[in-house]
Amino acid sequence: MSWPVVRFSPSSDLFARLIYLGQHQWNNSGSKQNFRSLARQFSKQLGIDVYCVDLRNHGASPHSTTMTNLAMAADLLRFLKSISSNISNGDISLLGHSMGGKAAMTLALHPDTPSNLLRNLIVEDISPIKGRLSKEFEGYARAMRRIMDMQCTDRKQADEVLQEIEPDVSVRQFLLTNVSASSTPGAPLTFRVPPEILADSIGELGDFPYTPDDDVKFTKPTLIIRGKNSNYVKDSALPIIGKFFPHYEMVTLNTGHWGALVLS
Incomplete structure (x- = not known):
């Protein structure tokens, strides 16, 4: 690689x-x-x-x-x-x-x-x-999928989803650095790595x-x-x-x- x-x-x-x-x-x-x-x-x-x-x-x-x-x-x-x-x-x-x-x-x-x-x-x-892995990380995975499923188009919308599981604004801002915004106005946000890959790895990474x-x-x-x-x-x-x-x-x-x- x-x-x-x-x-x-x-x-x-x-x-x-x-x-x-x-x-x-x-x-x-x-x-x-x-x-x-x-x-x-x-x-x-x-x-x-x-x-x-x-x-x-x-x-x-x-x-x-x-x-x-x-x-x-x-x-x-x-x-x-x-x-x-x-x-x-x-x-x-x-x-x-x-x-x-x-x-x-x-x-x-x-x-x-x-x-x-x-x-x-x-x-x-x-x-x-x-x-x-701790419940907070499982919560992050669920939130990532929700952001994708809801087709959020900006970081403000994504932050509102994260607020449900993470009260610390500095942590939310840190997590949102992994969101990729499209150059097309109104296009849904994406993550640099497919959330399904990360969700499937939860068990292995706790090992x-x-x-x-x-x-x-x-x-x-x-x-x-x-x-x-x-x-x-x-x-x-x-x-x-x-x-x-x-x-x-x-x-x-x-x-x-x-x-x-x-x-x-």
Whole structure:
């Protein structure tokens, strides 16, 4: 597949690269487009190259009916190998939020991932456990289908549908960045990825391909960032996190699940 990537570079002589998966949601809110400002800040303040990557069914990447964490981790590994000739071994930091974090953890733990590929791992507000996606994401999927079925013609109409399931205006605005408006006046809005593909993937994206009984570990430094007002990284998950990532540290921010949006 081709790799729709946004790259931010402060100089030509850099010591590290950050691969940013952003909010890699099954509802396509994980487009790299949504995180340009954050990536630009990372690049400027840390003095590193930052690559924002759209995985399958996100942003400008190709569509696929297969949308598992293993498939997306394999996509990411191919991308990293495609740029590795310009990067020294161990100079890649991988950051993923939400379902992007699950894809990042899957890659870090996968036996096909070279042990010297990653410098460290940063995961924002998601745990390496199996479980169905939360009701809010199921609500987003239903709202997307309603917007399509109602043939909404502008973002104001679409926002009124989203208000029924999401009270936070900043989250609604974020979700609406994934709507494509036609150049034809009065034409219905569309989404960059067919809602039926995303709805069919709900069960798979709530999964995680490894269990604590599997002999897989990522022994490089790992930072887990969780939101104080979010339930995605519960205390009960910490022993499992420690099993997979024995050198992890955790930071709790005074935010909800959408911490990157609130703090940016």
